Amino acid sequence: MAQTTHATTEAHGGAHEAGGAFPPFDSSTFGSQLVWLAIAFGALYLLMSKVALPRVTRILDERHGKISSDLEAAAKLKAQTDEAIATYEKALADARANAQAIAGETRDKLQAETDAKRKALEADLHGKLDAAERQIVEGKAKAMQNVRGIAADATSVIVQQLVGRTPSADEVDAAVSQSIGQ
Amino acid sequence: MADPIHQFQLKTYTTLGHIGHTEIAFTNSSLFMLIAVGLITMFMLWGTSGRGLVPGRIQSMVELSYEFVANTVRSSAGNEGMRFFPFVFSLFMFVLILNLAGLIPYSFTVTSHIIITAALAVLVIGVVIVYGFMKHGTHFLGLFVPGGVPPVMLAILVPIEVISFISRPISLSVRLFANMLAGHIALKIFAGFIGSLLAAGAWGIISPLPLALTVALTALEVLVAVLQAYVFATLTSIYLNDALHPGH
Numbered sequence: 001m002a003q004t005t006h007a008t009t010e011a012h013g014g015a016h017e018a019g020g021a022f023p024p025f026d027s028s029t030f031g032s033q034l035v036w037l038a039i040a041f042g043a044l045y046l047l048m049s050k051v052a053l054p055r056v057t058r059i060l061d062e063r064h065g066k067i068s069s070d071l072e073a074a075a076k077l078k079a080q081t082d083e084a085i086a087t088y089e090k091a092l093a094d095a096r097a098n099a100q101a102i103a104g105e106t107r108d109k110l111q112a113e114t115d116a117k118r119k120a121l122e123a124d125l126h127g128k129l130d131a132a133e134r135q136i137v138e139g140k141a142k143a144m145q146n147v148r149g150i151a152a153d154a155t156s157v158i159v160q161q162l163v164g165r166t167p168s169a170d171e172v173d174a175a176v177s178q179s180i181g182q
Numbered sequence: 183m184a185d186p187i188h189q190f191q192l193k194t195y196t197t198l199g200h201i202g203h204t205e206i207a208f209t210n211s212s213l214f215m216l217i218a219v220g221l222i223t224m225f226m227l228w229g230t231s232g233r234g235l236v237p238g239r240i241q242s243m244v245e246l247s248y249e250f251v252a253n254t255v256r257s258s259a260g261n262e263g264m265r266f267f268p269f270v271f272s273l274f275m276f277v278l279i280l281n282l283a284g285l286i287p288y289s290f291t292v293t294s295h296i297i298i299t300a301a302l303a304v305l306v307i308g309v310v311i312v313y314g315f316m317k318h319g320t321h322f323l324g325l326f327v328p329g330g331v332p333p334v335m336l337a338i339l340v341p342i343e344v345i346s347f348i349s350r351p352i353s354l355s356v357r358l359f360a361n362m363l364a365g366h367i368a369l370k371i372f373a374g375f376i377g378s379l380l381a382a383g384a385w386g387i388i389s390p391l392p393l394a395l396t397v398a399l400t401a402l403e404v405l406v407a408v409l410q411a412y413v414f415a416t417l418t419s420i421y422l423n424d425a426l427h428p429g430h
Contacts, residue, residue: 032208
């Protein structure tokens with residue numbers, strides 16, 4: 001033990017003198033450097049891997065989560081807005097179609113009413129026209145009857161004047177019928 | 183002129199004991215490692231204490247570093263690689279803060295010691311190997327056998343692949359170590375010139391030159407500090423990808 005202490009003291013003394021071993025290659029210091037490196041780096045690794053880095057990871061994850069959830073919420077709201085717009089447009093289209101249907105219906109109804117009235121009027125007029133025509137035909141036939149009567153009377157008068165005798169009604173009637181081609 | 187190597191000297195504050203013949207001591211290196219762990223933990227916990235849905239300034243920075251490392255892991259090792267995210271994140275922040283803290287004058291650069299960078303690189307490759315065998319068993323060895331190659335070529339290619347795999351932890355550790363070491367030496371030398379020139383009478387007139395260079399180098403070193411931490415994290419992700427998907 002005493003010997004080792006002596007040796008290290010000597011080594012130390014040598015190292016402190018200018019011109020001693022080049023410090024980075026002075027193997028007498030390697031032991032303590034290695035031990036302290038192991039302690040320091042080991043502690044650093046533990047602190048980083050167990051405490052510091054998980055904290056940073058959590059912060060970054062939280063941020064990413066927040067950003068993505070915000071984006072998601074925004075997308076959801078946008079979808080809702082789109083839906084509302086679609087509903088509104090549909091309602092608008094429905095209302096328009098409804099209005100058009102009502103308008104069409106009303107128009108058709110009015111048209112039908114007008115048509116019915118016109119038809120009734122036309123039928124009425126036709127009836128009146130037919131009655132008038134019938135009246136004319138009747139009148140005409142009556143008139144023709146009268147003309148025949150007049151012709152027969154005239155014939156019997158003319159014959160009486162010419163011949164001096166009154167022809168029988170049958171003869172006159174046959175003659176008139178013959179002359180008017182019946 | 184000030185000794186440019188002096189800044190890499192470990193100062194023992196208290197000796198804690200011995201393991202075999204090796205002295206275990208609390209040194210300035212240990213102090214800076216603990217400061218880095220404290221700073222990172224404070225940054226991460228303080229930044230996330232608000233748990234704001236809308237981040238504040240510190241929380242933005244925390245989230246920025248989280249997303250930055252997460253994207254690095256995801257682009258190199260895919261979504262499966264995210265199981266190693268805490269590991270890569272710790273590595274990135276640890277190396278970054280140690281590099282940046284080392285730039286403060288009179289501070290100590292923990293990453294300028296090859297034993298630290300080598301230990302981190304071995305840890306990375308160890309995770310790759312252990313996880314690779316755990317997940318894929320002997321299929322993990324397929325990493326060394328490129329597909330679609332005639333068997334004769336395999337005799338040449340397999341050793342090359344093995345060497346390339348072995349050189350990974352070496353290049354990973356030496357890259358970070360050498361960048362930190364060389365940068366700090368260069369800074370110290372140019373800064374030392376200012377003092378030397380001022381002490382050399384009439385030559386003091388050109389002392390603004392190394393001062394300007396020191397300022398420029400400091401900016402470059404900030405870039406290197408961040409870049410090396412990023413390179414370390416990216417390469418770790420790429421190597422972890424091999425453990426996840428050993429097929430060529």
